[in-house]
Amino acid sequence: MEPRPYPVRLRVRYAETDQMGVVHHAVYPVWFEAARSELARAVGLPYSDWERRGVWLMLSDLHCRYRRPARYDEDITVWVRVAEVASRRVTFAYRVTGPDGQVLAEGETRHLTVSSVTARPTVLPDELRDSLLRDPNTDDLPATT
Numbered sequence: 716m717e718p719r720p721y722p723v724r725l726r727v728r729y730a731e732t733d734q735m736g737v738v739h740h741a742v743y744p745v746w747f748e749a750a751r752s753e754l755a756r757a758v759g760l761p762y763s764d765w766e767r768r769g770v771w772l773m774l775s776d777l778h779c780r781y782r783r784p785a786r787y788d789e790d791i792t793v794w795v796r797v798a799e800v801a802s803r804r805v806t807f808a809y810r811v812t813g814p815d816g817q818v819l820a821e822g823e824t825r826h827l828t829v830s831s832v833t834a835r836p837t838v839l840p841d842e843l844r845d846s847l848l849r850d851p852n853t854d855d856l857p858a859t860t
């Protein structure tokens with residue numbers, strides 16, 4: 716069973732918008748990263764723990780489809796979920812919704828698991844794989860470290 720999307724709520728900051736008050740397209744990948752980091756905390760294994768274990772998630776692909784503009788001072792939600800876990804790759808899927816629930820953007824990032832020692836692809840350790848497969852929307856998760 717696939718974990719349900721995890722909601723990360725953000726407010727659009729002025730610096731993220733253009734002169735018309737519309738969020739610049741380059742901001743969405745930053746929101747995706749913030750959502751990934753929050754998801755890692757929510758499943759009990761923050762990304763900083765991954766790094767301490769010698770594993771980096773190196774971005775290999777990024778896709779974003781813009782559907783409606785996000786605007787200054789809106790409350791938005793970035794829904795993130797793990798879409799795929801392979802031996803050396805993790806894919807995350809995102810959906811950004813506005814205050815009324817309308818979809819503003821959808822995207823996906825694919826990451827290679829890389830050794831921080833060799834900077835070469837490495838097999839995803841079982842503990843990290845297991846954390847990615849947890850449902851972050853439950854109360855029976857291990858405490859974050």
